[in-house]
Amino acid sequence: MEFKMKKEVGFTTTTEYGELHIAGDEAYGYRPYQLMVASIAVCSGGVLRKILAKKRIEIEDLIISTDVERNEAEANKIEKIHIHYKIKGHNLNENKIHQSILLASKNCPMAQSVKGSIEIGETFELI
Structure with missing residues (x-):
């Protein structure tokens, strides 16, 4: 680029x-931090979507929201990103979704690139 x-x-x-x-x-x-957060959240969501498709878990919609903690004392660096997935579908199994999110986190290149530097937490709700 x-x-x-x-x-x-x-x-x-x-x-x-x-x-x-x-x-x-x-x-x-x-803003650069917005692009970084977007990269991590959307990468994680994209990997999750592929994992769910491979497991034949059909979803109708996936909405991702984020909450970011930055440290003003250290150049406003990103310290934590919380990713919350709202997953819409029928007959979704919470345990399978939870396992899929854990697997997605381990396979998202953007999340793995900042591992150890930025704490990433993930939650979900079924709608």
């Missing part, structure tokens, strides 16, 4: 999906 400095604030890059604006100020683009 190549990032180009914007005149006002931040940087841009172009991907096959369009132009991405990144800046420390939300008025000019996505």
